[in-house]
Amino acid sequence: MNELIAKRYAKALMEVASAEELKASLTALRAIQKSLEEKELAEIVASPLVSGEEKFSLVVEPLKGKLPEKLFNLLHLMSEKGRLNLLPTLAEILSFELKREENRYEGIVEADEALSEKELKRIAKVLKHYSGAEVQLKQVSESGDGLYVAVEDLGLELSISKSRIKADLLDFIQRAL
Known part of the structure; x- marks a missing residue:
């Protein structure tokens, strides 16, 4: 209210x-x-x-x-x-x-290792292509099992987990046998 x-x-x-x-x-x-x-x-x-x-x-x-x-x-x-x-x-x-008027947003990145500015800019470029908005990313932690990107104001959330990919790959191989 x-x-x-x-x-x-x-x-x-x-x-x-x-x-x-x-x-x-x-x-x-x-x-x-x-x-x-x-x-x-x-x-x-x-x-x-x-x-x-x-x-x-x-x-x-x-x-x-x-x-x-x-x-x-x-x-x-x-x-x-x-x-x-x-x-x-x-x-x-x-x-x-x-x-929203400036079409510029801020987002966070969590990864299992430190990302360079070049890598952050590449991710931001992909997000710009996807959303049409300028995104400024900053890395907030170096923990986790992969990559997590969030731009709260745009409602974007992206997560890639190494253990999840490994589990899905093993599951696929088991079903193929």
Whole structure:
């Protein structure tokens, strides 16, 4: 439910702001989101006992000159409606929409050995051919039994397991005999 409400706020911001303003807004939202990780501030934002105006004066108003004007106005509206708790969801939705507009996504690779930049670029090239999107890959671990590639925002997941290939090959040979 919260995601649907946050999507409406994100859509409104995207309709009135330019691409550069959206990037600046996303950076500001990430900074606010980081500050909301502090226990006291998170409790204030989540508390139904604190009014929207008090939340606004504590969380958003001190940032008046530092935030893009359209984002500031949106946050003011969100605080009036008691929706400041949606800031992390709003940031995620805005991030996804910016990636979608630029057609650039990030993905992870897990392999049983370290892959070179050249190999990562080859995998990214194959993913671009398959999905039509620019994909930036980074290797996160050197464990496992093969290769695992995931681009969460595109819904792509690829897994190649050496033990699975070996088992399938042995099964095929046994059935052939």
